[in-house]
Amino acid sequence: MTPHRPLFAVLLGASALVMLTGAADTTPKPVPIDMPLANKGQAVYARFCVSCHGELGDGRGYSAQWLEPRPRDFTSGVFKCRSTPSGTLPVNEDLLRTINVGVFHTYMPPWAVLGEPSLRAVIEYIKTFSPKWKEEAPGTPIVIPPEPADDEASRKRGAVVWKNNQCEKCHGPQGKGDGASVPTLRDDWGFPDAPFNFVASPNRKCGNTNSDLYRTFMTGVNGSPMPSFADSISPQEAWDLVHYILTLRQPAGSEYNIAEHF
Amino acid sequence: MRRGGLLVAVLVAVGGVLLPTSARAIPAFARKYGVACSTCHTNWPRLNQFGVNFRDNGYRMNRERDNPVTQPGTYWPLAFRTTVGYQYLANTDVPVQVTPSNPNGLATTQTGTFGFTGLDILTAGTLGEQINFLVVYTPGLASSGFMTAPSLDGSDLESAWVGFTRLFGTPFLNVRVGKSSPDLPVDEHRSYWLTVAHQIYFFQAQGTAVTYNPGDNQAGVEIYGHDELSNLRYQVQIANEGGQSLFSANVISDPVVWAHLQYFMLTGGDILASFSPGVFGATGWQPAKFLNDPTGTTQVSGTGYSMQNYYRIGGELHFQFLSAVNPLTLDGVVMFGSDGGGLINGGVNADGTPTQRANWMGGFAELTWTPSINWTFGFMYQRIATLQQGSTDFSHAEGDFTAWSLLVRYYVELSSRAGVAFHGEFSQASTTTAGLPPGVGPPQGTTLLLAVDFAY
Numbered sequence: 181m182t183p184h185r186p187l188f189a190v191l192l193g194a195s196a197l198v199m200l201t202g203a204a205d206t207t208p209k210p211v212p213i214d215m216p217l218a219n220k221g222q223a224v225y226a227r228f229c230v231s232c233h234g235e236l237g238d239g240r241g242y243s244a245q246w247l248e249p250r251p252r253d254f255t256s257g258v259f260k261c262r263s264t265p266s267g268t269l270p271v272n273e274d275l276l277r278t279i280n281v282g283v284f285h286t287y288m289p290p291w292a293v294l295g296e297p298s299l300r301a302v303i304e305y306i307k308t309f310s311p312k313w314k315e316e317a318p319g320t321p322i323v324i325p326p327e328p329a330d331d332e333a334s335r336k337r338g339a340v341v342w343k344n345n346q347c348e349k350c351h352g353p354q355g356k357g358d359g360a361s362v363p364t365l366r367d368d369w370g371f372p373d374a375p376f377n378f379v380a381s382p383n384r385k386c387g388n389t390n391s392d393l394y395r396t397f398m399t400g401v402n403g404s405p406m407p408s409f410a411d412s413i414s415p416q417e418a419w420d421l422v423h424y425i426l427t428l429r430q431p432a433g434s435e436y437n438i439a440e441h442f
Numbered sequence: 443m444r445r446g447g448l449l450v451a452v453l454v455a456v457g458g459v460l461l462p463t464s465a466r467a468i469p470a471f472a473r474k475y476g477v478a479c480s481t482c483h484t485n486w487p488r489l490n491q492f493g494v495n496f497r498d499n500g501y502r503m504n505r506e507r508d509n510p511v512t513q514p515g516t517y518w519p520l521a522f523r524t525t526v527g528y529q530y531l532a533n534t535d536v537p538v539q540v541t542p543s544n545p546n547g548l549a550t551t552q553t554g555t556f557g558f559t560g561l562d563i564l565t566a567g568t569l570g571e572q573i574n575f576l577v578v579y580t581p582g583l584a585s586s587g588f589m590t591a592p593s594l595d596g597s598d599l600e601s602a603w604v605g606f607t608r609l610f611g612t613p614f615l616n617v618r619v620g621k622s623s624p625d626l627p628v629d630e631h632r633s634y635w636l637t638v639a640h641q642i643y644f645f646q647a648q649g650t651a652v653t654y655n656p657g658d659n660q661a662g663v664e665i666y667g668h669d670e671l672s673n674l675r676y677q678v679q680i681a682n683e684g685g686q687s688l689f690s691a692n693v694i695s696d697p698v699v700w701a702h703l704q705y706f707m708l709t710g711g712d713i714l715a716s717f718s719p720g721v722f723g724a725t726g727w728q729p730a731k732f733l734n735d736p737t738g739t740t741q742v743s744g745t746g747y748s749m750q751n752y753y754r755i756g757g758e759l760h761f762q763f764l765s766a767v768n769p770l771t772l773d774g775v776v777m778f779g780s781d782g783g784g785l786i787n788g789g790v791n792a793d794g795t796p797t798q799r800a801n802w803m804g805g806f807a808e809l810t811w812t813p814s815i816n817w818t819f820g821f822m823y824q825r826i827a828t829l830q831q832g833s834t835d836f837s838h839a840e841g842d843f844t845a846w847s848l849l850v851r852y853y854v855e856l857s858s859r860a861g862v863a864f865h866g867e868f869s870q871a872s873t874t875t876a877g878l879p880p881g882v883g884p885p886q887g888t889t890l891l892l893a894v895d896f897a898y
Contacts, residue, residue: 227478227768228480289504
């Protein structure tokens, strides 16, 4: 066996090195940008996106000054509507959903009519604006458990979650987006960022389904004052909160106060 | 053919196609939403699929920012468009006085003038959650314009309608009431061409009393629908026959029904990006006989009877090559037209025999290339041929039409506020005309337009 001892030592050393480096490199690697696809997306961006989001993707297109809320600044790599944890990059499907459907209460229209190939191309081009896409991997989408029954008990528990997490400080006691903190709320770019008015509209910015609402609680809205509650409420509590918030919506036309719209 | 008639034929048939056409682009929408012209237009005024969907939805993006109360009070949905520049126009075989040196009495005319093509003043948008509107006023040009075409001195309310969208919650049921455009295979009001019309939309058989032109807006009621992305679209429009002054004794006078069904499909391919087939048609009825007034010399409107039918039927194919974003577009449209014999020359030939149905067929192939949002190049070929004259008073090919056209547009300004394009266009058109000496003709019209097209 003696003649084999040096070889054994080398193999042992190499294995240890592999194990060490392998163990240290568990973080997901950035996904390389598909440049041929991004080049196709450039034409889409130049035609449909540049007037608001700007040639540099900094949200300063020539129309941006007239738009409220302001168009997204892609150079920061911060995206509001995601399925990924707070602070992480979104996955392609998140961006596709936002572009497909548009963003209610903003000037971002639904672009589904352009077709998925064009939208996937422009998503790839958008990634070229921020170095973050070369440095970080998109987050891992959260798992949304099946929705439990939307019953009175769940809504009552949701009201408690609403209170305990001080949602009314921003969204107001009735969910009208008129909480006491509103004057101080700013987004990461320093622009006023009004909390959502759950009473006036069923069309929420990051999607209309109950799952969309659940996801927003648990991932937060990056770049805005809306935090993630993933560490402070359980999945059951999040669903209860969804069910409570749905009760805040008033039927269209009821108690419409025109003064609130000016 | 009579010399006076020949002059009219040359001016109307050749000059008619060279009339400045009214075309639409509505920068007021760009201002409202902060988007560039290129969002809704492949290059303005031609709509892309996003623009078609926006229009179908009642001028709405449907993100709760459409209604008037969501806009600043200072916003008014007003826009205008006009084109200024130089136009050269030449016509061959124009009747003039017979002289020893010109025994045929025919001459070639040419004019080159500075002026403008026309002016559209538009207002359009939403009135409420499911209500929208469009009003287009076109002032008369009087002695202005390019001064080379037949009189255009009459002002017109080219469009005036109010629309109700998503009836019963479905995009497949919408209604417009008022004067609106038939949904054409290639939109005449959003065409790149400024001196040449898609003549198939305006062609009439020789001697016909029919005045219905699908290319003109019609006063009536329009029912239309589409799926969410406007891939499948239909329109049915019930209108009075435009341009008529004598009407039938019916609840709807001289009715005409236009219908159009179109399908659009993105292929996602690198060569063929999309294709769109469609069918369309119109059928109308017009009285061939009237009661006269007490003097027995003048027909009385509203007494018409002996209704005669006419119809149009056609098909279309549209292809987008290379890209659906900056496409090379090929449009092909073919239409067959037929007018009842009673509508031709009052139902009687010059020799006293009865007239017969007048049948004709034609169309166009249009190729436009938009390599970027700044450039558009175009070529169009048009041909309309008579299959059967309604009256023996006309020679077989009389009125047949052929034209080809070229254009280039460079968009120097494209913003959410305004658009400016340099426009160059060359057209040559001819119409077979009777009464010319053997070996002469057909009369040919040539137009060159160098202009600046702008909208705000």
